[in-house]
Amino acid sequence: MNARRSLHRERRASLLLVAAMMLSSGCGPVTEPPPKLGVKDWKISGIGGPVELRPLPAADKVLEDYRQWLDSDAATKARLYEATLVGASNQSNFSVKIRTGDTPMGQSVDTLASFTYRSPGGEYELYWSRFGRHSADFLKLTDQPKTVWLQPNTVASESRNPQLEIVAFEGLEPVGGVMALKGRKPE
DSSP states (O other): OHHHHHHHHHHHHHHHHHHHHHHHHHOOOOOOOOOOBSOSOOOOOEESSOEEEEEOOOGGGHHHHHHHHHHHOOOEEEEEEEEEEOOGGGEEEEEEEEEEEEETTEEEEEEEEEEEEEETTEEEEEEEEEESOOOOGGGSOOSSOEEEEEEEOOSOOSOSSOEEEEEEETTBOOOSOEEOEEOOSOO
């Protein structure tokens, strides 16, 4: 009987070892392709609904404007702001961080680039992220204007400036899409 239990334990241990090897070899860190620049079709599509664009309001009005936008209709759509960024002198605190973390599927790695952008409407904290290790030098501004689509980060932050995620950048091939959200106006 003990020999039988021992054999059963060995088989179970072998199966667990094989399963662990299969998981570790097939599930590397999630990564996205390197940013592809110079594309004409840079505009991202909505997931679960269309994209609606509005001009970026003044910095001190962004969060309230976005709340009112959500409250104004019940439709499901991706609500994004459009802005044109230009001038290296309008960009400060440019930073790129490679972040790592553990997930149930293994280690994750992502690139987070952020900077402060100053315009006549005020100062905004802009950020861009992508799974994997990537260069974000294309986000360094020059005298060549670049159109961006931005989604507000509505979670409270320490910054006095509104935080917006760059979800589409002129000339950058989009990866994936942007989630559509249901408006809060009662139907």
